[in-house]
Amino acid sequence: MRILVAEDHRILLDSIAMLLASIDGVEVVSKHTNGQQVLTALEIEPDINLVVSDVQMPVMGGIELTIQLRQRFPQVKICLLTVADQPEAIKEAIRAGADGYVLKSAERSELETALRTISKGNKFYSEQVMLQLANEVGIEVIPDLDKPQKITISKRELDVLKLIAQEFSGTQIAEKLFISPTTVETHRKHLMQKLGVQTTIGLVKYAIKFNLV
Template sequence: MRILVADDHRILLDGIAMLLSSIDGVEVVSKHTNGRQVLTALEIEPDITLVVSDVQMPVMGGIELTLQLRERFPHVKICLLTVADQPEAIKEAIRAGADGYVLKNAERSELETALSMIAKGNKFYSEQVLMQLANEAGIELIPDAGKPQKIAITQRELDVLKLIAQEYSGTQIAERLFISPTTVETHRKHLMQKLGVQTTIGLVKYAIKFQII
């Protein structure tokens, strides 16, 4: 796994790079102090698998970097490693398309798990991050609740569920998925029936609980 690292605090940057380099199968190709440098490096560095980036950096921060990666280098994964644990920052990262969101107080084992899951094409949000989202939504979240039961959810219903969990309105969902608001509402009702929930908050709880977003 070939990785680029970005953090504007050089001592932290060196420490993060050293930690990542000590993980089996990981090669830290280069270190950068802002997102723009990362984009420049990606233009010349072949076969980069993942970018590990701070959120708050000068010139270009992690959220804008995530948006740029999705547009210009969609094959490159990004894990945001940050101290920003506010729900709004987390939701902004999810909306931008971040593959992972890990807090800097995480244990080494959690970071290893995050990199492994992201490399396999999965999303990873640390337990603290999920708890922050759940608390903000007034949801009681049980972190070790296990895997979701097998429920026959269509791909379109899953698309709608993801956008509902990211707080898009029915009209916004319709515009993003090129369907009518009435169809969005139909999918919402079907999801509630299938998942056994009574409200939109119940749908959000399901999405957070099983890391669908």
């Protein structure tokens, strides 16, 4: 796994690079202090698999870097490693197309898990990150039925899932969708059964894990 690292604080940059290099199978190809340097490096460095980047950096931060990667180097994955745990910052990163979002307070084992998960084409968001989103009003759920599990979720169930994620009550969901509260609960139970979760937070975490957010 060939990785580029971006972090504007030199001491942190060196520390992160050393940590990543200590993970079996990881090669840190180069280190950079802003997103623009990363893009320049990608023009000349072959076969880069993943970028590990801070969010707040001068010249070009992690969010803009993520957007640029999706447009110019879609094959390169990006994991944002940051102290920013506010829901708005997290949602902005996910919407930009980040493959992972890990807090700098994470253990080495979590970071290693994140890199290996992302390298396999999956998303990884720290547990704390998912809980922040699950408690935040206004999460947008974008229907996408073409999932690896081939679970069939109806449009109405997706409508219910979206409103659940926005923290509407069963009664409020019923009013918005012009159905009965009993029907809402039926959809909720079906979603839990299909997705293999036990709680409402579990439903939201599933939507985040499989990039419905």
